[in-house]
Structure formats: structure tokens, C-alpha cells
Amino acid sequence: MEIFQHFALLLIGGALVNNILLTRFIGLCPFFGVSSSMETSFGMAGAVVFVMTLASSATWVFYNVLLEPLGVGEFLYIPAFILVIAALVQFVEMYLKKASPGLYRSLGIFLPLITTNCAVLATATEAVKPGFFKMNMAYGFGFGEALVYTVGVALGFGFALMSFAALRDRLEVAPVPNAMKGTPMAFVTAGLLSLGYIGLGSWFGL
């Protein structure tokens, strides 16, 4: 029960309380780039869940098996993680192209796009490196914890992205002043949405 509670907290903490897009403002480029339609944001959300989970698992293994025993993890984690994530996404892309062309087409441009996405790197780093993010304190995640935390963050990313896409969908027909149409209004809306999420975080005294 204790364990279950711990994992549930990790999941919800990662998804909602510390929502990567709206309370920490990481990965904002896709947040504005692909949120103009529900369809693309759904594709992006799916690709993010997929890639983040893979990236965190792979970097966890590399960090704990290679970097940490050598004593270089403390300063080498970012270049090493970028290398691992980039190679991994390339590999997955090749594999999907062969094994599942349908999925490859539906993920489309999003897969190579998030190779270099900051949200993916940030999540992998938080999940793997002890003391990187305040939520971890100086406590290193086990593999299971890293995985659950990553899935939580990715779900939070997808949820925020799709709810924002739905809002922008409504904004299309809302009587917005001409000067504010399009991206300016999206920025204002994102700010208001973000207030809500930050409020949720403060509620738990974080």
C-alpha cells in the first residue's frame, strides 16, 4: 500500500502539480507550435509519451551502469543524455519505418522533432540524476520510480497540450480584438492556464 501510494504521488506530482509545460515552462515550443489543432497535438502527445518513457529508461541504464561507476556522472550527464536520446530516437524511427509504417506515418514529423526537445531531456535528467530537481531532493530514483515519474510527466505534457489545443479551437470563433488575434491571444490564454496549474502546486505547499 505504501509503495502504491508512493508511485501514485510520483505520477500525479509529475503530471499535474509540477506540470512540465505550465508550471515549469519547459518544452514551450511544441506547446505553441502544434497546439493549433487537436489532431496534431494528439499526435505530439502520443509521441512524447512514447519517446520520454524510452529516453528515461535508456538514460537511467547508461547513468547507473556507465557514468556513475566511472565517477563522471556529475558533470557529463547532459552531453551523454543528449547522445543517448538522439541515437535512441533515430533507432526507433528506423525500426518503426520498417515494422509499423502506419504508426510511423501517424507520428510523422513529431518523432524527429522531439529528438532535440528540451522537455524530453529535462524529464530524463530529473528522473535519473539525483538532486537535479527539488522534487527529488538528493534522492536517486530507482528504475521503477524513474519510469512512473516519466510517464506522469509525459501524461501531464499531453494533457496540458490537448487542453490548450481545445482552448485555441474555441478561441478561433471567439470575438477576440483584431490586434490580439492568433498568437498574442494564445500567449495570454497560456498564461491564465498556467496560473491555474501554479495555483494547484502552491496548494500543496511546494
Added chain:
Amino acid sequence: MDITLMIKAIAALSVIGVVAAAMLAGAARKFHVEVDARVEEVLAALPGSNCGACGNPSCFTVAMAIVAETMPVTACVAGGQPVADTVAGIMGVEKCEVAAVVSVRHCGGGLAATKRFDYSGLQSCNSVARLAGGDILCPAGCFGYGDCAQACPFDAITVDSRGLPVIDLARCTGCGVCIQECPRGAQGLLAMIPEEAAVVVRCNSKDRPRARKGYCSMCCIGCKKCEKACPNDAIHVVDFLAVVDYDKCTGCGVCVEVCPQECIDLTGRMAIAPATELDGRADKVDGFEPSRDRNRDDA
């Protein structure tokens, strides 16, 4: 400076790099997918600006479609004739005249279409389309709030008193902005036809004819009279909807005469039906007068 630490760092990154490189090299071989060499050539011939005028997200998808022969060699709108010639050379196709297209509306409903509810919100098709599927019962018909008329960069579209947008073919350039703006444009309410096309079917409902008759008096009923009357085998009823084959159509107008629903119109920029502001049956509606005011009240 701690040399061992540096060596360890270099070693660690090298190990990761070598492992990743080996993995990718293996994957590139194992998961190799054969790509037609012509795709690269066609892609090089296309403008490469991913402008989207052809309706595809990128030049690469177009190149693949051209090689797969699901799209014609003339698919590139921005490139025009020179690009079409190059692509035709690569593909070994001879005929590659870029056909000028104009926009046309596949709906004759307007006031004849039954309303589902009285809509009094923002006077916009895109707005009403989001409200319970729109205010007309027909799932394919024109709402008539004139989003296309406002979007048209060439002022070629006006909404007439039937509540239908009329496209002035003398001004239409075939840019396709109206189709993108129309909430039902992707379903075929507005479509591109060759500029020399002479007739157009004013219905695109995918329902059964009985259902269509229920909500619109101007619909195609799939009676096949036009199909039988056509001397050139150019009009066919497909899924209970008349469809014109513009390659065969000579513009004789027989189908327009026989259609009991008055659902087929003469159109066209070329000689057969001179361009007028009144397309189709507009003149038969009582008190007809072209007007743009209908949508300008509170928009």
C-alpha cells in the same frame, strides 16, 4: 588537473558513441526500406518550400505520391509548367499540361435546405459548424454565412439571396483559399474543377436519396436521367450522386435539361456559359437580387 577523470569522461562518451553508432549502423542495414530512386529526383525538381498550396504538408509527400502515381505529375501548384515538365521527364510521362482550375460549389440548397434550428450567434460558417453540427439538417450542404466570401482574396465570391455563395469565375484564380476556409470544404462542398468545365452538380450529400429529399428540395436524387441522356458517357451516378467526368464532358448541356431536380448547372469560364454573377438557377428564385449584406449586419 585530474587527468584520470578526463580520460574517464572521454572514455564514457566514446563508449556511448560507439554503442549508438553500431546500433544505428545495424539498424540502418536491418530495417532498410527500399525507396524508389525517383522520389529523390522528383523531390529535387519540386520547389522544396513546403508551401502546401497543393494540399499536402510537404514536398516530400508530394514526391512520394507522384512516384506512386496517386498524384499527377502536375501536382505542384507553385511550380507551374516548368516544374511539371521536369517531373514529367523524370516519370517518363508525356502529357503534362497544367490545367487551370476554378472553385465551384457543390450545393444548391440555400433556402431550400431545411433548418435544424434558428441560429442567432456569430454570423460565420465556421462558428455554426461547431454548434451541434450546424443549423441545416443536410450534413454536406452550404451554411451560407459567407466565410468563403470574406476569405476570398480576389473578391470573387458573393452570397446571394438564396443564401448561397456565388463564385465569379472571371475573378476566380483557383487559389483554394475558400476551400480551406469552408468548414465543409474538405468534404467536397467547395471543389476545384477545370476552368473549361461546363456543368456542375449542385449536390454533394453522401446520404441516401430518401434522406436527402427529407431535408432539401434541391438535392440530387440519383435518378440517373442525366447518365442516360449524356451522349458522351461523361456523367455517372456514383453512390446515388451524379458525378461529371470533365475529361469526357463536351458541355452540350443535355444533363442540365433533363435533371428533374434542377440540380445540374451550366458553369464555366470558357465559351459555353459566359461568366455571369448569377450562377445556375438563381434567376428562378423569386425576388432574386445579388446581395452581400446578409452577413455584414453584426459580424
